[in-house]
Amino acid sequence: MYLGEVKHILGAVLGLGQRSAEFDADTPLLGEVPELDSQAVVVLITALEEQFGIEVHDDEIGAATFATVGSLARFVEAKLA
Numbered sequence: 902m903y904l905g906e907v908k909h910i911l912g913a914v915l916g917l918g919q920r921s922a923e924f925d926a927d928t929p930l931l932g933e934v935p936e937l938d939s940q941a942v943v944v945l946i947t948a949l950e951e952q953f954g955i956e957v958h959d960d961e962i963g964a965a966t967f968a969t970v971g972s973l974a975r976f977v978e979a980k981l982a
Contacts, residue, residue: 902926903953903981907974910952914945926971931964942967955980 904926911930912921915937930937937945946957955977966976 902971902974903977904971904974906952907949907970907977910945910948911970911973914948915941924970926969926974928970930967930969930973937967949977953977953981 908921908924911924912918915921942962946962949955950957957980961976965972967973
């Protein structure tokens with residue numbers, strides 16, 4: 902799973918510093934990480950695309966993908982499969 906890389910990207914994009922190191926797969930993103938607003942989601946998607954060489958389509962962006970750190974990591978893993 903790409904949990905470690907996703908946590909690192911979240912920390913960098915959202916300016917969370919070491920706080921993102923405390924995240925686990927069950928850490929909720931929506932409603933829990935106040936820095937994750939719509940603009941931050943766009944920046945996060947761009948960072949994921951650049952880091953992993955993937956393309957995220959508009960119809961793939963939804964609450965299920967961004968529900969938790971783990972769901973986001975599973976999304977990346979599925980895109981790379």
